[in-house]
Amino acid sequence: xxxxxxxxxxxxxxxxxxxxxxxxxxxxxxxxxxxxxEAKPNIDAPLVEADCSEFRxxxxxxxxxxxxxxxxxxxxxxxxxxxVGLLPAMIAATGAAICKRVGSKFDLEPxxxxxxxxxxxxxxxxxxxALHGGPxxxxxxxxxxxxxxxxxxxxxxxxxxxxxxGLEVAxxxxxxxxNLLVDGGIGNLIQRPRRNSVVxxxxxxxxxxxxxxxxxxxxxxxxxxxxxTLLKRESDPKQGAEAYTCYLKLNDKxxxxxxxxxxxxxxxxxxxxxxxxxxxxSWILAERFPMALPERRADRLxxxxxxxxxxxxxxxxxxxxxxx
Amino acid sequence: MIDSExxxxxxxxxGTEKQPNSAYSFYFWSYAGxxxxxxxIGTLVKIKSAEATxxxxxxxxxxxxxxxxxxxxxxxxxxxxxxxxxxxxxxxxLYEGAVLRRDPEEPIGAVPMGEVFLADEKDVQVALRTxxxxxxxxxxxxxxxxxxxxxxxxxxADFLLGxxxxxxxxxxxxxxxxxxxxxxxxxxxxxxDFKDPDEKGVAAILFNTKGADLxxxxxxxxxxxxxxxxxxxxxxxxxxxxxxxxxxxxxEKYSTGELNTLRQVEGGAPVEKFNFTLLDMMNHLDLLVGKxxxxxxxxGYLRYLADHFVHDExxxxxxxxxxxxxxxxxxxxxxxxxIVRQHRSWCDExxxxxxxxxxxxxxxxxxxxxxxxxxxxxxxxxxxxxxxxPFAESFQFQQxxxxxxxxxxxxxxxxELAFAAAVLKLQARMEEQNLGVNRLIIAVDELNKYAPSGxxxxxxxxxxxxxxxxxRYMGLVLFGAQQFRSRVDKEVVGNxxxxxxxxxxxxxxxxxxxxxxxxxxxxxxATLERGTLLVKHPHFAQPIFLRFPKPFTMKGGDGMRxxxxxxxxxxxxxxxxxxxxxxLPKRAELVxxxxxxxxxxxxxxxxxxxKATTEGEVWRLLEKHRAGMTLVSSALTxxxxxxxxxxxxx
Numbered sequence: 001x002x003x004x005x006x007x008x009x010x011x012x013x014x015x016x017x018x019x020x021x022x023x024x025x026x027x028x029x030x031x032x033x034x035x036x037x038e039a040k041p042n043i044d045a046p047l048v049e050a051d052c053s054e055f056r057x058x059x060x061x062x063x064x065x066x067x068x069x070x071x072x073x074x075x076x077x078x079x080x081x082x083x084v085g086l087l088p089a090m091i092a093a094t095g096a097a098i099c100k101r102v103g104s105k106f107d108l109e110p111x112x113x114x115x116x117x118x119x120x121x122x123x124x125x126x127x128x129x130a131l132h133g134g135p136x137x138x139x140x141x142x143x144x145x146x147x148x149x150x151x152x153x154x155x156x157x158x159x160x161x162x163x164x165x166g167l168e169v170a171x172x173x174x175x176x177x178x179n180l181l182v183d184g185g186i187g188n189l190i191q192r193p194r195r196n197s198v199v200x201x202x203x204x205x206x207x208x209x210x211x212x213x214x215x216x217x218x219x220x221x222x223x224x225x226x227x228x229t230l231l232k233r234e235s236d237p238k239q240g241a242e243a244y245t246c247y248l249k250l251n252d253k254x255x256x257x258x259x260x261x262x263x264x265x266x267x268x269x270x271x272x273x274x275x276x277x278x279x280x281x282s283w284i285l286a287e288r289f290p291m292a293l294p295e296r297r298a299d300r301l302x303x304x305x306x307x308x309x310x311x312x313x314x315x316x317x318x319x320x321x322x323x324x
Numbered sequence: 325m326i327d328s329e330x331x332x333x334x335x336x337x338x339g340t341e342k343q344p345n346s347a348y349s350f351y352f353w354s355y356a357g358x359x360x361x362x363x364x365i366g367t368l369v370k371i372k373s374a375e376a377t378x379x380x381x382x383x384x385x386x387x388x389x390x391x392x393x394x395x396x397x398x399x400x401x402x403x404x405x406x407x408x409x410x411x412x413x414x415x416x417x418l419y420e421g422a423v424l425r426r427d428p429e430e431p432i433g434a435v436p437m438g439e440v441f442l443a444d445e446k447d448v449q450v451a452l453r454t455x456x457x458x459x460x461x462x463x464x465x466x467x468x469x470x471x472x473x474x475x476x477x478x479x480x481a482d483f484l485l486g487x488x489x490x491x492x493x494x495x496x497x498x499x500x501x502x503x504x505x506x507x508x509x510x511x512x513x514x515x516x517d518f519k520d521p522d523e524k525g526v527a528a529i530l531f532n533t534k535g536a537d538l539x540x541x542x543x544x545x546x547x548x549x550x551x552x553x554x555x556x557x558x559x560x561x562x563x564x565x566x567x568x569x570x571x572x573x574x575x576e577k578y579s580t581g582e583l584n585t586l587r588q589v590e591g592g593a594p595v596e597k598f599n600f601t602l603l604d605m606m607n608h609l610d611l612l613v614g615k616x617x618x619x620x621x622x623x624g625y626l627r628y629l630a631d632h633f634v635h636d637e638x639x640x641x642x643x644x645x646x647x648x649x650x651x652x653x654x655x656x657x658x659x660x661x662x663i664v665r666q667h668r669s670w671c672d673e674x675x676x677x678x679x680x681x682x683x684x685x686x687x688x689x690x691x692x693x694x695x696x697x698x699x700x701x702x703x704x705x706x707x708x709x710x711x712x713x714p715f716a717e718s719f720q721f722q723q724x725x726x727x728x729x730x731x732x733x734x735x736x737x738x739x740e741l742a743f744a745a746a747v748l749k750l751q752a753r754m755e756e757q758n759l760g761v762n763r764l765i766i767a768v769d770e771l772n773k774y775a776p777s778g779x780x781x782x783x784x785x786x787x788x789x790x791x792x793x794x795x796r797y798m799g800l801v802l803f804g805a806q807q808f809r810s811r812v813d814k815e816v817v818g819n820x821x822x823x824x825x826x827x828x829x830x831x832x833x834x835x836x837x838x839x840x841x842x843x844x845x846x847x848x849x850a851t852l853e854r855g856t857l858l859v860k861h862p863h864f865a866q867p868i869f870l871r872f873p874k875p876f877t878m879k880g881g882d883g884m885r886x887x888x889x890x891x892x893x894x895x896x897x898x899x900x901x902x903x904x905x906x907x908l909p910k911r912a913e914l915v916x917x918x919x920x921x922x923x924x925x926x927x928x929x930x931x932x933x934x935k936a937t938t939e940g941e942v943w944r945l946l947e948k949h950r951a952g953m954t955l956v957s958s959a960l961t962x963x964x965x966x967x968x969x970x971x972x973x974x
Contacts, residue, residue, distance in 0.1 A: 066410045104412045287410045291400040294392050298400075304411050310390065 009081060009091075009119075009322055012130045019127065021082040024323040042216075045209035045231035048244055049274055055215045057226040060248070060278055062285035068199070070111070070175065072098045073183040073308040074168040076160050079319050081119060086149055089121035090156040091136065091323070093316040096167035098175050099308050106307050112175055114167045117317055120156040122147075135322065172198070181287075183305045187233075187240025190268045199280055200243070200266035203300040205259060209233060209245060224252035224261065227281045230274060233266065242269045248281050250288055251299045261299040334361035335419065335440035337371055348423045350380060350435035356387060356415040361442065363419060365844045366858075366869035368468065370447045373438030376428060379451030380421035380435075381866045383842040389413040420842070422866045424451040448475045453863040457482075464513040465859060466870030467559055471552065474559035477870055479822060481518055483862045485526060485763045486796030489821030493771070493812075494805040494857075495828055502826025503805040504537050506857060507767055508567065508875040510803075515724040516562070520762050525723025528765040528803075529714060529750070531743060532586075532730045536880030537769075539587040539730060542570040543878040546886070556873035564876035569725040573598040573713045575703040575734065575742065584703060584733035586880070588887045598713025598729060599706045600745045602656055606630040607748055608783050611741040612701065613693045625682040625690055629654075633663050655709045657697060664691045704734075704742055715749045720760035736773070743774055744784035751787055754800045763799045766791070771804035772811040785813060792819035810835035823860040825867075827852040841867075 013019050047055060074096035081091040095115035100107050116137060121127055123140040131138050139159070143152055165188070172182060172189040179197045182189065186200035209231050210219050219228065228247045235242040243266045251261030267273035267280060284302070292298040292306035335352035339345040350371070354361055363369070363382060371378040390413055391397050401407045423435060427450070441447075448468055449455040454477060462478030463485075469475050482488040492510070496502030511528050518526050532538040544566050549557075557564045572595040574585035585595045609626045610618050618626075633654045654660035668691050671677060671684035679687060706712060713719065714727050721727070729746065731739045750766065753759050768774065775788045791802050792815060804820070806812050810832060817837075830850045832838075838846060848869075849858060855874060860867040878886075 064408065101411060104409060106411050106414060108414055286408075289401055289407050290409050290411065290413060291402075293396045293400040303400075307390075307411070307414070 007135050007322070008324060009131070009134070010324065012134065013082060013127070016124075016126045016130050018085055018124070019082055021323075022080070024079065024320055040207040042208040042211035044211045044215060045233060045245070047229050048232045048269075049230045049277075055210065055218060055229045055231075057218060057222060057228055058278065058281075059223075059226050060281040060285055062225070062288065063279070063282040064286070066283040066286040067179050067279070068181040068283055068287065068304070069102070069178040070098055070100050070180045071183075071302075071304040071308050072096070072168060072172050072175070072180055073305050073312065074164045075309055075312040075316070076164045077313075077316055077319065078157060078160055079323065080153075081121075081323060084122040084124045084127060087122040087143055087147065087152045088149055088156075089119065089127075090153065090160070091319055092118045092120070092156075092160040092163075093319055094118065094160060094164040094167060095312045095315060096164065096171050097308055097312050097315075098171055098180070099304070099311060100178070101304055106304055108307070108311055110308075110311060112171045113315070114171055115312075115315065116163060116167065118160060118163060120159060122152065135317070179283075181284075181302065181305070183302075183308075185233075185239050185243065186266045186268070187235065187243055189240070190243065191241050194268070198268065199284075201284065201302060201305070202245075202264040202266060203297060205262065205264065209264070210247075219247055219262075220258050222247060222249040222252075222262065224249050225285060227265070227277070230277050232269060243267065244269050244273050244277070246277060246281070248284060250284065251291075253299075256299070263300050331441055331444070332361075333439045334363060334369070334442055337373075337435060337437045337440060338418070339434070339437060345435040345437075347432045347434055349383075350378070350421050350423065352419055352421065352440045354417045354419065354440075356417050360417065362470075363417070363442075365848045368424070368443035368448055368451055368868065369421060370441045370443050370451070371435065371438040372441065373436035375433075375436040375438075376426050378426045378435050378438070379424045379443065379447060381424055381451075381868055382419050383422045383866070384420035384844045386418040386420075388416045388418060424865045425453065445475045448477065452477060452861075452868065454478045454480075457863070461519070463510075463517045464560055464562075465510070465861070466857065466872040467556055468868060468870055471555050474556065474871075476560060477859075477868070478517075479861055480863055481514075483821050485514070485518065485765070485801050486799060488796070489862055490796030490801050491792060491820040492801075492803045492822045492824065493809070493817055493820035494803070494824045494826070495809040495832075496805070496807065496824075496826030496857075497829055498807050500827045500854060502824075502852075502854070502857065503769060505855070505875050506824055506826070506872060507803060507805065508541060508877060509872045511726060511765070511767075512562070512565075512567070512875070513560075514765070515568075518763075520723075522762050524760070524762040526763040526765065527721040527723055527725050527727065527759075527761045528767055529721075529727040529729060529746075531746075531766075531768045532728050532732050533739060533769050534732050536586040536732070536884050538728045539572065539585070539732075539880055540589070540878035540883030540887075541567045541726065541728070541875070542593050543589075543883065544876060545874075545878050546882045549876065550874070553873040556871065560873070564873070566877045567726050569722065570728060571596065571725065572728045572730060574730040575599055577703055577733075585730045586732055586884060587730065589883070590887070595730070596713055598715060599704055599711055600715055600742075600749065601706050601709055601711045602654060602660060603634055603709075604711065604715065604745045604749055605701070605705055605741070606634045608741055608744050610782060611737065611744060611784075612697060613690065614737075621683055621686045622690055625686050628680070628682060629660065629663065629690075633660065656707050657694070657702060657705050658707070661691070661694045664694055667691075701738060701741060704738060704745070711749075715746055717753075721764060723761050740774065740784065743768060744782070744787065747774075747784060747787045747791065751791060751795075751798075751800060754795075754798045757799075759799075761799075763801055765801045765803050767803040767805075769805045771806040771816070772808055775804070775813040775816040777811055777813050785816075789813065789815050789819075792816045808832050810837050821862050823867075825849055825858040826856075827854075 010021050013021055076092055076094040078090055078092040081089045097110035098112040099110050117135060119131065119136040119138045121138065121140055122143040128138065128140050141155065169188045176195040182198060182200045184200055185202055186198050189198055210216055222228065226249050230244050230246045233239065233243050233245045245264055245266045248263050248265055249261055250263050253260055265280060265284060267277065287302045287304065290303050292301040292303045295301050295306050335354040337345065337350055337352045339351065343351055345351060354363060365382055365385060367382045369380055369382065371380065443451060449458065454462065457480045458478045461481040463481050465477050465479045467474040468477050484490065484492065494503045494506060514526060520526065530538050549564050570593055572587055572593055574583040574595050576597055577584045583595050583597060587595050605612060613622065613626065633652065652663055654663055664687060667679045667687045671679050671687055676684045678684065710716060731742045734742060747766065750764065754764060774784050788802065791800050795801060804816065809817060828849045833846045833850060856869060856871050858867045859870050
């Protein structure tokens with residue numbers, strides 16, 4: 001995106017009353033502070049492996065070569081753009097991409113890519129007029145008089161997150177070749193039959209699918225290279241269709257917390273997935289090296305996924321330039 | 325041939341806060357791997373942008389992974405070198421370039437963010453500005469690029485041979501086929517390409533200072549031309565041929581009258597004699613008698629001799645108090661020694677009285693020194709008033725001809741004297757514009773010997789400085805070469821407009837004079853392959869690497885082997901030298917006998933002795949090489965053995 005004079009937000013809003021445009025600071029964290037998942041209690045999800053009547057661990061040997069050849073991830077970057085009265089308008093760059101890997105060579109040119117630049121502002125007629133036709137998609141949101149600044153910001157962030165997820169789903173649904181590894185759950189990608197294999201890798205554990213003390217103990221003691229019994233994650237409006245899932249200890253260190261290196265694998269809820277789960281887990285273990293260092297979440301982040309993130313970051317529009 | 329109009333983008337210019345582009349340097353990135361563009365140090369590139377087209381030369385190359393430290397690499401592989409990696413980390417290649425030219429020339433702003441292409445033939449000519457003079461004044465300098473993509477590059481004759489600028493300086497490690505090879509290649513190009521409106525043309529005088537390097541350049545080589553060289557000759561539009569017009573000159577051996585030369589060819593160009601008049605030599609008194617002996621009194625007396633008995637008309641031998649009709653003028657060295665002898669006799673007859681203000685002891689000292697010259701420099705000094713060879717007043721140089729002056733058989737001091745006298749003589753004659761050619765190239769190796777840095781003053785240094793500063797106006801061009809540029813006088817090097825650098829040792833490259841080369845350029849120079857040079861020329865904003873073919877001439881060593889006369893052993897050679905005396909040799913004679921033995925088969929002691937510049941040094945070497953004395957002793961009569969051995973008594 002080329003920012004030409006006149007497309008800068010500050011210039012557009014120069015004569016609009018009741019507006020404040022703070023000077024953006026370069027060092028402001030641009031990383032999206034994703035809205036934390038809703039707190040929900042842990043549950044004991046149903047076991048689905050036919051020959052397994054109990055929740056237990058399986059030791060998996062890493063494959064000599066991973067079978068994944070495509071990787072899907074999305075990113076979002078959010079900044080406060082200006083204030084309408086006391087409410088913040090948020091600007092966000094969102095994107096999603098699928099990148100391919102041939103052998104061990106990762107192609108930095110995505111095979112599939114979508115992005116959107118959103119400007120979410122409290123509705124204000126003069127603001128809408130001033131910002132019309134800029135290098136952004138303006139979404140004016142009606143805010144009640146009693147809406148607080150934090151509440152509006154949370155609403156905006158949730159919306160941005162949904163847009164990002166929407167981009168990921170759109171790309172993932174259209175992509176029907178190879179073995180696709182997705183950052184996050186796959187519920188929204190398997191709502192219709194697929195011609196290719198898709199596997200999700202979930203790094204955050206807002207709600208565990210194990211709740212009883214004995215299962216929690218097994219999860220707590222999971223060793224590097226071990227997976228748990230395959231479980232069923234029920235469908236829900238947010239996560240989409242039901243999927244089969246298991247926990248896998250990708251990395252372990254004695255002096256780290258229990259979630260260190262712990263990921264949850266999601267596969268389509270079918271018999272083929274049950275039969276292939278060891279193979280899939282072994283592929284994920286083969287992705288352990290190189291670690292995604294220096295990323296903060298390198299214990300759980302698969303390196304090719306981190307590369308997709310880097311590709312997306314490199315393509316993001318410079319929000320600072322729009323705001324200056 | 326590369327065609328940048330249709331060739332792919334090989335990089336993109338990048339500027340960051342930490343590494344911004346400037347008006348003269350820039351960065352661009354590219355990718356790595358087997359299919360990566362062929363970009364290396366010295367590659368010429370073109371940057372295209374809407375703002376300007378910029379031409380540059382790659383001076384540094386970097387490679388990065390997407391990690392911030394070696395520790396990250398270590399940790400991300402689990403500290404295991406053999407750990408298989410599911411995904412290769414992306415690698416970026418970053419190149420630093422130096423600007424050669426930009427279009428438009430103004431304003432001189434920072435290099436724009438543009439697309440980078442390999443330079444094609446037209447781009448190379450534009451980048452180096454050769455397109456403006458190539459047809460009128462171009463002299464082939466070498467080839468840019470690699471086989472299949474060679475681009476001829478030209479020097480501007482006005483800036484190589486004058487009058488706009490002039491001179492060439494070549495630096496390179498000895499024995500790595502850079503200096504002499506490039507010199508011969510460039511001379512061929514000059515003879516082919518130089519267009520002189522006066523049609524008098526250009527000639528070159530080459531000093532052969534060691535081995536037989538230049539003594540067979542009129543003959544083809546023994547071995548076949550390599551396909552690589554053949555391809556280069558074709559790209560240059562040249563036929564591989566030996567030098568067509570060559571004349572060889574050497575001084576006489578004082579003892580035998582034979583020519584002191586390493587060229588021994590039956591038929592072909594003969595070796596002719598060269599020498600100087602005593603008058604020519606009197607400008608180099610410091611070299612004649614040795615700097616260490618030239619105290620103010622001795623210097624004064626020698627100048628007195630030069631002024632009154634050599635330069636001047638005949639002058640009577642008398643003092644201010646006595647009148648005499650006996651007039652004498654020194655035309656030869658013997659005449660001069662005779663005059664000094666008469667002065668000494670006069671002093672003896674007058675109880676050691678000063679002779680015209682010159683102390684008797686000084687006269688005696690000079691007499692002894694001049695007596696020694698009889699053997700040391702006699703081959704260089706004509707025994708009449710007329711010099712022989714290219715340093716004679718009447719000698720006319722012919723265009724497109726190489727004149728090889730073989731001084732390899734002379735010791736260091738004699739070589740220095742011969743070069744100094746030659747340079748001064750040629751300079752004087754060129755000023756009078758009667759050399760027969762419009763441009764005369766003087767080519768000499770080991771320039772550090774004749775124009776050393778920080779060595780004070782000498783006639784040859786003064787002369788070389790003068791040629792370096794003014795020669796281009798007169799048509800006198802200096803092609804100097806040396807192994808250690810840092811040891812050559814700055815004025816002489818600095819006035820050279822064109823510079824070529826071959827393989828150079830890293831010790832030399834660490835000297836301040838190479839500070840403007842990037843670390844990678846220095847590394848490349850330290851490992852440069854044969855036939856490749858880094859070249860600076862006034863039209864080139866940055867030095868560029870050029871290749872040139874091996875000259876199609878016979879190597880000195882091959883010529884010596886092929887044309888060697890019936891070899892005689894060093895022992896026999898020494899005997900021959902000794903027996904010529906007909907008496908027990910004096911110390912000085914013994915020294916000269918050693919020095920006269922010029923053969924590659926000499927034992928180490930003889931080789932070292934030939935390099936000695938003082939008598940004391942000779943005796944120290946003899947002592948050091950006592951083993952070699954066995955050989956010497958067996959060659960001597962019993963009486964001589966006794967005398968030689970007595971010299972080593974404690």
